[in-house]
Amino acid sequence: MSTLDQDLASQIERLRAEGCEIIRSEKVSGASRDGRGELEIVLQFLRSGDELVVARLDRLGRDTRDVLNIIHECESRGAFVTVLDPHVTTRGEMGHVILTVLGMVAQMERRFIKERQKDGIERAKASGRYLGGKRRIDRHVVRELLAQGQSVAAAARTLGCSRMQIYRIIGEAPPAV
Structure with a gap:
């Protein structure tokens, strides 16, 4: 069980200890509302007198504007x-x-995290230890599929990725021999 799963379980x-009857969860970043389908469902079903309960503010959002917009919608x-x-509750x-204030602090914390991450990557690059992210798609397989006559769309379906990813691989320099 991963740390994320343990965090979700806690x-x-x-939430159950607080008496929440309906609990919805999603494992996406709270950095923006993009892709947060469960949040959208919850917001659509809220009625007068309902209460949206979150364990921590960063579970609602990490951008002050988003948090305030969600609160406004509720x-x-x-x-x-x-x-x-x-x-903290909005009842008063x-x-x-x-x-x-907490939303502003969460947003500031997110900026600090991004800055530390960027600094760490720059230091690792400077020392030759940074290799970039792990490649999720085997370039050789993509080239093979295309050489066999598959279309970009078919190759993307076969590999479970977007066409754009295939186009990026096509645009890369050929591997050194």
Whole structure:
């Protein structure tokens, strides 16, 4: 069981302990709302008097604007938002202020993480230790499929990737012999 799975299990346990009856989860970054289908479903089903409960603010979003937009959407439906860690709710005016500040802190923390990551990559590159990300698609297999007459779309379907990835591989310099 991975750390992410353990974290999810502890969050679910905490939500159940708080009396949450319906729990939805997704394993995507909270950095933006793109691809967050479960969040969209929850927001669509919220009704007046409902409460959206999240274990931590960063589970709701890491961008202040997104967090505030989500809270606004909940409130426009007559629902409340409660964050368990630290325990803050939008049921009172002070909760809005605290959530706004916490959202700003979460966004700032995300920027710091990205800066540290960028600095680490630059140091690793300078010392010759950075090899880049792991390649997910075997370039040789792509070239073989195309040489056999498969279209780019067919090769992408076969490999379970996008056509754009195939086009990028086609555009790469041929391997050194």
